[in-house]
Amino acid sequence: MSTPTYAAEKQVAIAAVRRACVLTASVFNKLVKQETMTKEDASPVTVGDYAAQAVVNTILGRTFPKDPVVGEEDAADLRQESGKTLRERIVQLASETLAAPLAEGEKEEWGLGPNQAQTSEQLLDAIDRGNYEGGRTGRFWTLDPIDGTKGFLRGEQYAVCLALVVDSRPELGVIGCPNLPVSAADPAGPRGCIFVAVRGQGAYQLALDSPFSAPATRLTIPPSTSETLNFLESVEKAHAKLSFNERVGQVLGITRAPTRMDSQAKYCALARGDGGAYLRMPTGVGYKEKIWDHAAGLILVEEAGGVITDGRGEPLDFGLGRTLGENFGVVAAGKDVHERVIAAIKQAKAEEDVAAQANGSIFKLPPELVRMIFEHFADEQHQFWLVWISTICKALMPEVEAALYRTVAVSSCKNATRLCRALVKRPYRALAVRSLVVYITGGASIKQPLKSALPLLTSLKRLELTVDDPSIFPLLLDAPFRLRTLLTGGYYYPDCVEDILASQPSLQRFSLMFTPRREEPLDLEHARTILRPDILPNLRSLTGWVARFPLTLIKHPYPIVHLALVGATRRDITHAISLFGNTLVTLILIRLIDEQSPPECYWPTYMFRHAHLPKLEYFMVADRYDEHADLPLERETMVIPGLREICPALKTIVWGADGTVIDDLQWDFDGMTSRGWAMTVYARMLFDAIPALERVSIYDDEVAASREVMGEVFTRAEDRTVKGPESASISLDEDMWTLRPET
Ligand SMILES: Nc1ncnc2c1ncn2[C@@H]1O[C@H](COP(=O)(O)O)[C@@H](O)[C@H]1OP(=O)(O)O
Numbered sequence: 001m002s003t004p005t006y007a008a009e010k011q012v013a014i015a016a017v018r019r020a021c022v023l024t025a026s027v028f029n030k031l032v033k034q035e036t037m038t039k040e041d042a043s044p045v046t047v048g049d050y051a052a053q054a055v056v057n058t059i060l061g062r063t064f065p066k067d068p069v070v071g072e073e074d075a076a077d078l079r080q081e082s083g084k085t086l087r088e089r090i091v092q093l094a095s096e097t098l099a100a101p102l103a104e105g106e107k108e109e110w111g112l113g114p115n116q117a118q119t120s121e122q123l124l125d126a127i128d129r130g131n132y133e134g135g136r137t138g139r140f141w142t143l144d145p146i147d148g149t150k151g152f153l154r155g156e157q158y159a160v161c162l163a164l165v166v167d168s169r170p171e172l173g174v175i176g177c178p179n180l181p182v183s184a185a186d187p188a189g190p191r192g193c194i195f196v197a198v199r200g201q202g203a204y205q206l207a208l209d210s211p212f213s214a215p216a217t218r219l220t221i222p223p224s225t226s227e228t229l230n231f232l233e234s235v236e237k238a239h240a241k242l243s244f245n246e247r248v249g250q251v252l253g254i255t256r257a258p259t260r261m262d263s264q265a266k267y268c269a270l271a272r273g274d275g276g277a278y279l280r281m282p283t284g285v286g287y288k289e290k291i292w293d294h295a296a297g298l299i300l301v302e303e304a305g306g307v308i309t310d311g312r313g314e315p316l317d318f319g320l321g322r323t324l325g326e327n328f329g330v331v332a333a334g335k336d337v338h339e340r341v342i343a344a345i346k347q348a349k350a351e352e353d354v355a356a357q358a359n360g361s362i363f364k365l366p367p368e369l370v371r372m373i374f375e376h377f378a379d380e381q382h383q384f385w386l387v388w389i390s391t392i393c394k395a396l397m398p399e400v401e402a403a404l405y406r407t408v409a410v411s412s413c414k415n416a417t418r419l420c421r422a423l424v425k426r427p428y429r430a431l432a433v434r435s436l437v438v439y440i441t442g443g444a445s446i447k448q449p450l451k452s453a454l455p456l457l458t459s460l461k462r463l464e465l466t467v468d469d470p471s472i473f474p475l476l477l478d479a480p481f482r483l484r485t486l487l488t489g490g491y492y493y494p495d496c497v498e499d500i501l502a503s504q505p506s507l508q509r510f511s512l513m514f515t516p517r518r519e520e521p522l523d524l525e526h527a528r529t530i531l532r533p534d535i536l537p538n539l540r541s542l543t544g545w546v547a548r549f550p551l552t553l554i555k556h557p558y559p560i561v562h563l564a565l566v567g568a569t570r571r572d573i574t575h576a577i578s579l580f581g582n583t584l585v586t587l588i589l590i591r592l593i594d595e596q597s598p599p600e601c602y603w604p605t606y607m608f609r610h611a612h613l614p615k616l617e618y619f620m621v622a623d624r625y626d627e628h629a630d631l632p633l634e635r636e637t638m639v640i641p642g643l644r645e646i647c648p649a650l651k652t653i654v655w656g657a658d659g660t661v662i663d664d665l666q667w668d669f670d671g672m673t674s675r676g677w678a679m680t681v682y683a684r685m686l687f688d689a690i691p692a693l694e695r696v697s698i699y700d701d702e703v704a705a706s707r708e709v710m711g712e713v714f715t716r717a718e719d720r721t722v723k724g725p726e727s728a729s730i731s732l733d734e735d736m737w738t739l740r741p742e743t
């Protein structure tokens with residue numbers, strides 16, 4: 001079946017709306033402006049409403065007699081004896097309007113022109129044609145004869161709106177705006193426009209007085225940015241929650257003031273680019289939006305390239321009868337901004353939920369204070385206490401949850417799925433999440449749950465994502481959060497890492513810890529973007545497993561303050577120091593020493609040759625040997641010349657030396673047999689060379705061998721003498737040791 005063009009319907013609807021506009025304009029001029037109606041009279045709105053409905057329905061009744069109409073008014077009151085005066089006025093007005101000479105594009109058989117007089121009864125019947133209840137299937141018209149009555153009375157914006165709905169979908173819409181300036185750029189210029197849209201045929205603006213002959217202007221919603229975007233909203237506070245719009249605007253970073261106007265003229269303004277988004281959020285009184293207030297506007301916006309949904313992003317349902325049923329407000333916007341507006345609404349709504357719950361709390365403390373107190377007790381030790389409070393006093397649940405959800409960590413598929421469900425169920429929980437750790441290796445993919453939860457985490461600042469399913473990482477590309485810390489890892493290096501970096505300009509700390517796999521050669525192309533100096537302007541801390549993080553490809557001297565490299569070769573280290581040396585404060589290395597390395601390499605500070613590390617304060621190195629190297633070490637090679645100038649600020653050196661090598665050293669070094677003697681010599685030489693040095697620790701155990709590693713510590717006393725060695729131990733939990741590569 002071919003798509004219907006609705007050519008006849010379109011022509012009739014335009015003609016009907018134009019006649020109704022002429023009628024309402026004359027009601028305004030005669031009854032409102034000249035104030036000829038007394039207070040006791042029925043309002044001019046009532047007169048205009050009924051009369052305009054009589055005109056449109058008469059035309060529809062003649063042209064499409066089988067089509068029912070869903071309209072606002074019925075004639076029951078007018079048929080009463082008490083309605084006599086009103087009835088006569090309406091009949092007179094409608095008759096006059098229908099009897100006006102035929103205009104271009106109109107036909108006599110539509111009931112128009114001086115030869116087509118209608119009886120009073122015929123006109124009341126026409127009004128009653130608007131009694132249809134609507135429904136899911138079939139076609140019907142829906143009419144709002146004067147939409148925006150308040151605007152009408154003020155002489156400002158109002159609209160005559162007519163739409164054809166087929167199987168629950170508006171297919172044709174016509175909106176007449178007698179008071180709308182023809183061009184928004186010339187607000188004092190000529191007024192009066194008709195807007196028309198047919199599904200699949202585009203949206204157009206026509207001249208109100210010659211809709212069929214004057215050239216039509218095709219309408220498209222232009223793209224907008226936060227700077228150019230503004231809201232269109234009701235004038236009436238009772239019709240939409242304007243304070244809520246304000247908050248949504250703040251979330252979106254909108255700087256322009258909203259444009260307020262009555263009626264569906266807002267949809268017309270949106271369609272022709274006079275505003276970026278129309279927001280109509282419920283005021284909370286349980287009002288259900290009427291289909292005649294949005295059907296014509298919907299098709300106009302969609303045909304102008306926009307998107308229209310309710311405030312939750314759900315489609316508007318025109319198949320439920322006279323109202324939009326459970327739809328929650330209306331949001332119409334350009335394609336490029338609609339999704340962002342919905343996300344901002346979700347955030348503002350979540351905040352509102354938290355605030356609303358707080359009002360009912362028994363503690364009348366300011367919610368921020370309650371939240372601070374609760375956050376203080378949200379650590380693992382005290383969590384039970386918070387949960388206990390919230391079970392006793394349900395009103396405190398949102399604050400308790402906000403505290404508990406601030407930092408969340410999951411390490412099993414089951415818990416990850418549960419967490420995501422909980423976040424989706426109550427968006428204020430999602431809003432509370434600042435730090436999220438997902439550490440799941442093996443098992444089922446948690447992509448689906450994450451896909452629904454990640455878009456809600458607008459406050460997330462720190463994300464640790466270690467997962468084996470690489471298809472999870474692209475989810476970060478569409479995420480609404482601006483991370484400061486991103487730690488990634490897993491079994492497969494995902495291709496999109498660089499795109500993620502490019503989409504996170506606020507990143508300060510980044511870690512890439514993907515498992516190095518021998519069978520798969522590293523694709524160096526992956527790292528290309530990291531080279532671009534512009535993508536990570538705030539990057540200060542970098543951690544990487546070098547096998548999957550080709551450090552030597554980085555050529556840009558990011559001002560890195562903390563650098564940690566796992567599996568770094570001599571070449572990697574020299575490169576890193578030459579790039580970041582000027583800014584480094586902390587340097588942590590798990591280094592690979594291979595057979596080709598010259599023996600003097602063994603001394604950690606040997607790596608500083610030719611370097612300048614003016615700010616370096618903390619230096620830790622743990623060694624890994626490819627093969628057991630032969631180390632004919634000599635006293636002369638222990639400390640390189642000029643070390644004092646190279647790292648004048650260095651306070652701490654921690655060296656996790658390989659145990660077997662240390663054992664070898666006791667035999668090889670200087671012929672002395674005391675274990676640790678070589679270490680003592682080295683430590684003392686370091687203290688001599690670097691005046692700022694306060695502490696040298698040398699741990700002589702395999703890092704991975706036990707949870708506690710043993711070693712010797714040398715410290716500089718107040719009187720600058722060196723104390724030590726004193727035995728010491730270090731726990732594997734300390735950050736630097738957790739960087740060890742797995743064995
Ligand atoms: N509480 C309400 N929430 C939303 N819309 C409302 C509410 N009360 C009335 N309206 C409708 O708002 C429309 C005008 O909106 P706007 O402010 O955008 O001009 C009218 O059609 C009016 O319906 P009604 O004609 O039944 O009064």
Ligand SMILES: [Mg+2]
Binds near residue numbers: 144146148292
């Ligand atoms: Mg209305």
